[in-house]
Each structure stands twice: as C-alpha cells, then as structure tokens.
Amino acid sequence: MKDVLMNTYRRLPVTFSHGEGSWLFDAEGRRYLDGLSGIAVCALGHAHPAVARAVCEQAGRLVHTSNLYGIEQQRRLGERLTALAGMERAFFANSGAEANEAAIKLARLWGHRKGVDNPTIVVMENSFHGRTMATLTATGNRKVQAGFEPLVQGFARVPFGDLAALRTAARNLKEIVAVLVEPVQGEGGVQVPPDDYLPGVRALCDEQGWLLMLDEIQTGLGRTGKPFAFQHFEATPDVLTLAKALGNGVPIGACLARGEAAELFGPGSHGSTFGGNPLACAAALAVLDEMEKGRLWERAATLGERLLTGFRERLGSLEGVNDIRGRGLMIGIELDRPCGVLVERALEAGLLINVTAETVVRLLPPLVLSDEEARQLLEGVCELVETFLNEE
Numbered sequence: 001m002k003d004v005l006m007n008t009y010r011r012l013p014v015t016f017s018h019g020e021g022s023w024l025f026d027a028e029g030r031r032y033l034d035g036l037s038g039i040a041v042c043a044l045g046h047a048h049p050a051v052a053r054a055v056c057e058q059a060g061r062l063v064h065t066s067n068l069y070g071i072e073q074q075r076r077l078g079e080r081l082t083a084l085a086g087m088e089r090a091f092f093a094n095s096g097a098e099a100n101e102a103a104i105k106l107a108r109l110w111g112h113r114k115g116v117d118n119p120t121i122v123v124m125e126n127s128f129h130g131r132t133m134a135t136l137t138a139t140g141n142r143k144v145q146a147g148f149e150p151l152v153q154g155f156a157r158v159p160f161g162d163l164a165a166l167r168t169a170a171r172n173l174k175e176i177v178a179v180l181v182e183p184v185q186g187e188g189g190v191q192v193p194p195d196d197y198l199p200g201v202r203a204l205c206d207e208q209g210w211l212l213m214l215d216e217i218q219t220g221l222g223r224t225g226k227p228f229a230f231q232h233f234e235a236t237p238d239v240l241t242l243a244k245a246l247g248n249g250v251p252i253g254a255c256l257a258r259g260e261a262a263e264l265f266g267p268g269s270h271g272s273t274f275g276g277n278p279l280a281c282a283a284a285l286a287v288l289d290e291m292e293k294g295r296l297w298e299r300a301a302t303l304g305e306r307l308l309t310g311f312r313e314r315l316g317s318l319e320g321v322n323d324i325r326g327r328g329l330m331i332g333i334e335l336d337r338p339c340g341v342l343v344e345r346a347l348e349a350g351l352l353i354n355v356t357a358e359t360v361v362r363l364l365p366p367l368v369l370s371d372e373e374a375r376q377l378l379e380g381v382c383e384l385v386e387t388f389l390n391e392e
C-alpha cells in the first residue's frame with residue numbers, strides 16, 4: 001500500500017486511542033505508562049479535565065479572529081507569562097522553532113541597531129533549536145542539517161558548558177550580538193552545565209552588550225523543578241523561548257523579552273496568522289492555572305530527586321552505565337553503547353521512554369505522575385537497562 005504520509009518519522013508500531021493522566025491506551029485497550037509526555041509536552045498528563053474544559057468552552061465561543069484585532073486571551077496570557085518569568089513582553093507563535101525564529105530576528109534587529117552589519121549569534125555544539133532553516137542552522141547536530149545546505153548565515157558555534165570557549169569567541173569575532181543556549185540540553189542528551197556556566201554567560205553578555213537568549217522550549221514551565229530552568233542558575237535572560245508544555249498539546253509557542261530586546265519589533269516587523277489565537281491561548285491559560293495552583297514544579301523537583309536517587313542506587317555502579325543526570329523530571333541515563341532498541345522493548349513492556357543522542361535513555365514524564373507511577377517507571381526502566389547490559 002502506498003504511504004500517503006511523507007517519510008519523516010521512524011514510527012513505533014503503536015497507535016493510541018485515548019489517554020488519562022500518565023497513561024495512554026491503544027485500540028486494543030492495552031495501557032502504557034507515559035515516561036515521555038509527547039516529548040515534554042503533556043506536563044499535566046493526558047485529557048486533563050481543566051484543559052479539556054477550557055478548549056471546549058473557547059471552541060464553542062471563538063476559535064480564531066486575527067492579530068488584526070485585539071485578542072483578550074492573548075493579552076492575559078502575555079501578562080501571566082511575563083509575570084511568571086520576570087519578562088516584559090511576549091510574542092506568540094505556533095511551535096518551538098517559530099518561537100526561536102522570533103528570537104533570532106530580535107538578535108538581528110539588535111545587531112543592526114548597534115551598527116553591526118553581519119550580526120552573529122553564538123550557538124552551542126549538541127544543541128537543538130528546531131527544523132526551520134534558521135533553527136536547523138542554529139542546531140548543533142549535522143544530521144539535522146545534512147542535505148539542506150546552503151544554511152543560514154550569521155551563526156558561530158562553541159562547545160556547550162565551556163565559558164573559556166565563549167570568551168575566545170568574544171575576542172576573535174567582532175560581530176557577535178547574542179548567545180542562544182538551552183539551560184539544560186534536551187535532544188543533546190540531557191546535558192546539565194556546570195553551576196557557574198550560565199551566570200558566567202550572563203556576565204559576558206552584559207560586558208559585551210550581547211543578548212542572552214535562552215531556549216527553554218523543553219526545560220520551561222516546571223519541567224526542571226522550577227518554573228523556568230534559568231531560575232536554578234541566577235541567569236535571567238533578555239529573551240526566553242517557550243513552547244512544548246505551554247498548551248499541554250495544543251500548539252503554541254512564545255518568545256518573551258525584557259529591556260531593550262522587548263522593544264525591537266514594530267508593526268510589520270514580525271507576525272503570524274495563527275499565533276496566539278483565542279483557542280491556543282485559552283489552553284495555555286488553563287495550563288498556567290493548573291501549574292501555579294498545584295505548584296507542579298515543586299512536584300517535579302521532589303519526584304525528580306527521588307527518581308535520580310533511585311536510578312543511581314540501582315544502576316549507578318553497573319558496568320555500561322556512564323552517567324545518570326538531570327534536573328527535576330528531565331532525566332538522562334547515559335550508557336556506554338547505542339541503546340535505541342530499548343524504546344521498542346519498553347513499549348512491549350507497556351512503558352513509553354525515549355533514547356536521544358544514541359546512548360542516552362531520556363525520561364520526561366508528566367509532572368502529575370503519582371508516587372506509585374513514579375515507582376513503576378523506576379522499576380520498569382531499571383529492569384530494561386539491567387537486562388540490556390547483561391546481554392552483551
């Protein structure tokens with residue numbers, strides 16, 4: 001049979017029909033514990049009643065108007081998000097990549113305003129920023145770029161977590177205007193930088209007049225045990241991008257900014273047909289209500305600590321386990337060999353997990369995971385890893 005969908009994904013042999021909390025169900029009624037949340041999207045779990053209610057009510061009233069008109073839900077969401085993040089203004093898009101596109105455009109405007117003809121944004125090795133032309137160029141993974149040349153100009157790359165390399169770039173490259181970095185790298189293998197890294201980047205940005213632009217598309221909104229990952233490091237960005245968990249699955253992205261960066265766009269300089277429409281904003285407002293009401297980032301911190309300790313106790317001393325790391329409910333178990341096969345084995349065992357950077361088992365469970373579900377996730381993953389390492 002001819003496949004009508006373009007061949008962009010290696011899909012697992014399962015299709016889900018519905019979900020509830022931390023669980024997904026297939027058509028045969030088999031249930032799966034979700035250790036991935038649709039890649040850090042469904043932080044409130046599946047079919048969350050408050051989000052479902054908000055989406056239904058809004059859909060029954062008004063789905064879309066246009067950014068040609070005022071949008072009350074968008075204004076309220078902007079207020080809530082900027083207050084939570086310590087930012088001043090928001091631009092709404094429909095995805096993570098689009099949120100980063102807005103940030104990249106801000107950096108270029110910032111550069112030109114300062115008289116820099118070819119503004120350069122410093123990005124990191126191993127980073128992931130999306131699949132549009134500018135964001136795949138910013139991404140530090142050749143596989144994401146291969147075949148899509150020519151890439152976009154105006155990016156320079158340094159190793160992640162290496163302040164000295166950034167200082168060297170500052171000396172050698174005169175046209176740098178911004179740094180774009182994930183506080184904890186997600187797709188790159190759950191890479192947590194040294195504690196003094198982001199404060200050091202912040203200080204260098206201040207000294208050089210660069211914008212610090214943090215991609216918190218994966219780490220933002222409670223995932224790492226604080227509302228935003230930068231709050232672990234005392235490094236407030238000038239520009240902050242969000243997406244994944246913001247709508248709990250309803251597509252929405254946001255680019256927040258403060259200070260001069262918040263004033264760079266003017267009418268006509270950027271836009272989006274769908275961005276920040278009433279439906280998406282209603283979903284995001286419900287997400288923020290639930291997240292703040294339940295202080296879910298605190299739950300992520302507690303559960304994350306417990307899981308990290310559990311994994312270290314069970315797996316930490318095994319030959320073949322290189323590292324166990326993470327922040328909050330963003331956890332990586334790095335093995336000494338490629339372990340992509342674990343994803344299918346987990347599926348067979350009724351568990352949804354992910355492997356990224358070839359050797360890192362990555363867990364991004366819903367922040368609403370119960371104690372018992374956390375125990376099941378820990379047990380399931382430990383068994384899979386132990387069996388896998390015993391085979392070879």
Ligand SMILES: *Cc1c(COP(=O)(O)O)cnc(C)c1O
Nearest residue numbers: 095096097128129130186217218
């Ligand atoms: C997922 C992700 C993106 C891209 O988001 P899309 O919605 O897929 O465009 C960008 N940056 C980071 C850090 C991500 O995890």
